[in-house]
């Protein structure tokens with residue numbers, strides 16, 4: 431069996447087109463244009479690429495983009511002051527602080543300082559708590575985007591065994607909560623998990639978010655499984671690849687996301703969806 435490709439780029443374009451129409455409709459009704467503030471501290475090359483893409487995509491969707499590029503030596507207190515200003519600014523509906531932050535900054539304190547109604551990354555304990563309680567408001571973009579990709583297959587997810595590899599706060603944990611909310615039976619694997627291949631072999635759905643190229647081998651994949659590869663890795667020759675051995679896994683899976691062109695574009699489109707949702711929450 432050769433898997434069908436889950437085209438994240440096409441799905442993201444579809445979602446972004448719908449969001450663009452909804453933003454225009456808001457403006458026509460005299461409602462404020464959704465505003466997204468993206469804060470970058472330092473000059474991490476990968477972060478600069480992500481931030482540029484987030485800003486460009488939000489502008490293309492007719493949103494207002496506010497750029498804050500702060501020097502690496504920005505103090506924790508100065509960053510908190512920027513967040514406070516953005517929290518108080520009615521033109522800013524969404525605040526995203528690009529991670530990772532420099533070591534001298536307390537990332538958790540920064541995340542918790544963002545007004546939960548403007549927390550378009552969905553990382554604030556309030557928003558994670560709502561997801562735990564099955565009453566989500568602003569949901570972490572990457573896992574939420576993965577759910578859109580899973581639903582795009584048209585497969586029934588209810589009762590399926592989903593194996594999530596990785597348990598980080600931004601990928602693995604919220605991914606497991608999303609899958610649980612979709613009524614999957616969920617197994618979470620991490621660096622201390624015993625017999626990862628044996629667990630993956632049982633999975634109807636595999637979501638890999640580790641950051642290790644080819645960690646998930648093709649012969650681990652159950653025939654017909656849906657494989658979502660969140661990993662972004664760079665090979666020695668400079669190419670991007672995921673955590674799954676794509677070529678071998680494609681021969682066994684029913685559906686699979688490519689890297690690039692899978693989860694990455696969907697994450698950004700979902701960020702825009704969250705920004706529009708945040709603006710709607712702040713209308714009232």
Ligand code: NAD
Nearest residue numbers: 572596597598601620621639640641660661662693694697
């Ligand atoms: P992280 O380093 O915070 O977490 C990695 C997780 O993998 C940890 O929970 C760890 O326990 C687990 N792990 C490590 N080695 C393992 C092993 N051998 N077997 C099983 N589990 C193991 O990373 P993260 O921030 O969650 O990101 C994970 C990957 O996803 C990275 O490649 C990152 O670049 C990518 N990512 C992609 C997007 C996107 O939009 N496509 C968004 C966020 C992260």
